[in-house]
Amino acid sequence: MAMLSITYEGRSADIEVDPRISDDDVMRTAVEVVRVGHGDLGPLPNLPDTAFRYFVIDRFGSTIYLRPKVPFG
Numbered sequence: 001m002a003m004l005s006i007t008y009e010g011r012s013a014d015i016e017v018d019p020r021i022s023d024d025d026v027m028r029t030a031v032e033v034v035r036v037g038h039g040d041l042g043p044l045p046n047l048p049d050t051a052f053r054y055f056v057i058d059r060f061g062s063t064i065y066l067r068p069k070v071p072f073g
Contacts, residue, residue: 006030006041007067008051013039019062027052030066 002019004026006012013033021029030052037043058065 002062002064004029004064004066006033007065008034008041011040013041017064019064021064023057026057026064026066027055030055 001016002021003014004017004021005014008030015029015033015038017026017029028049031047031049034042034044034051035047036045052066054069055066056069058067
């Protein structure tokens with residue numbers, strides 16, 4: 001398993017996912033996690049499907065980070 005670490009509006013949550021998860025599935029999973037509420041995230045039941053459109057996916061070893069873009073990288 002891999003750990004998906006989601007950061008949204010200054011809060012975060014970690015969930016286990018298949019390490020072969022596609023980028024599109026990372027985005028879809030993140031929306032569902034925030035909608036139902038997990039860790040410090042949500043619940044935000046009306047979160048749009050496009051909420052993570054401009055986020056960055058970084059993969060380091062067995063951890064996948066979904067984070068907002070920042071000016072320096």
